[in-house]
Amino acid sequence: xxxxxxxxxxxxxxxxxxxxxxxxxxxxxxxxxxxxxxxxxxxxxxxxxxxxxxxxxxxxxxxxxxxxxxxxxxxxxxxxxxxxxxxxxxxxxxxxxxxxxxxxxxxxxxxxxxxxxxxxxxxxxxxxxxxxxxxxxxxxxxxxxxxxxxxxxxxxxxxxxxxxxxxxxxxxxxxxxxxxxxxxxxxxxxxxxxxxxxxxxxxxxxxxxxxxxxxxx
Numbered sequence: 001x002x003x004x005x006x007x008x009x010x011x012x013x014x015x016x017x018x019x020x021x022x023x024x025x026x027x028x029x030x031x032x033x034x035x036x037x038x039x040x041x042x043x044x045x046x047x048x049x050x051x052x053x054x055x056x057x058x059x060x061x062x063x064x065x066x067x068x069x070x071x072x073x074x075x076x077x078x079x080x081x082x083x084x085x086x087x088x089x090x091x092x093x094x095x096x097x098x099x100x101x102x103x104x105x106x107x108x109x110x111x112x113x114x115x116x117x118x119x120x121x122x123x124x125x126x127x128x129x130x131x132x133x134x135x136x137x138x139x140x141x142x143x144x145x146x147x148x149x150x151x152x153x154x155x156x157x158x159x160x161x162x163x164x165x166x167x168x169x170x171x172x173x174x175x176x177x178x179x180x181x182x183x184x185x186x187x188x189x190x191x192x193x194x195x196x197x198x199x200x201x202x203x204x205x206x207x208x209x210x211x212x213x214x215x216x217x
Contacts, residue, residue: 004133
């Protein structure tokens with residue numbers, strides 16, 4: 001579950017080049033200046049046991065950091081990920097930061113996208129954020145949504161709750177504006193290497209691919 005839309009990196013890059021419309025910039029600033037305190041309190045009340053804030057390593061980068069600590073894999077519903085107004089068009093126009101390009105390069109061995117996910121959407125999923133929302137993992141999403149609704153925290157379910165130790169969720173285009181082939185299944189897999197599973201979950205590790213879910217497959 002994600003509590004803020006993504007795209008601040010693209011908007012900030014466009015702003016530095018004088019290309020961000022005023023309303024698009026205002027929406028990004030409003031998102032960045034919204035604190036995560038209410039979302040964090042709601043998550044604790046709902047019993048969330050795994051969470052992170054989404055910042056410079058991007059949505060997928062921070063998800064990867066969560067997953068490798070537990071040897072899990074995940075798939076994201078690409079079309080369910082909320083985007084800031086104007087972020088998609090600015091991405092298409094090429095306003096991609098160096099930090100985002102670094103994220104894309106780092107995640108290349110770990111993430112895979114189905115053909116139904118357009119390149120610009122894949123870039124946004126790896127966009128380096130400033131003051132992003134919380135990424136919350138819960139086996140009781142209804143309870144979490146209820147807790148988040150009380151303080152008016154917007155939240156998007158970007159993957160169904162897992163029924164097994166590994167998180168296997170659908171990733172489809174759904175009805176996100178601008179997405180092609182919305183019937184396509186778009187898995188985004190993350191691999192955990194043996195070094196991480198041996199007790200080094202912090203920081204960027206070597207791209208040693210050894211299968212999904214704790215190197216067992």
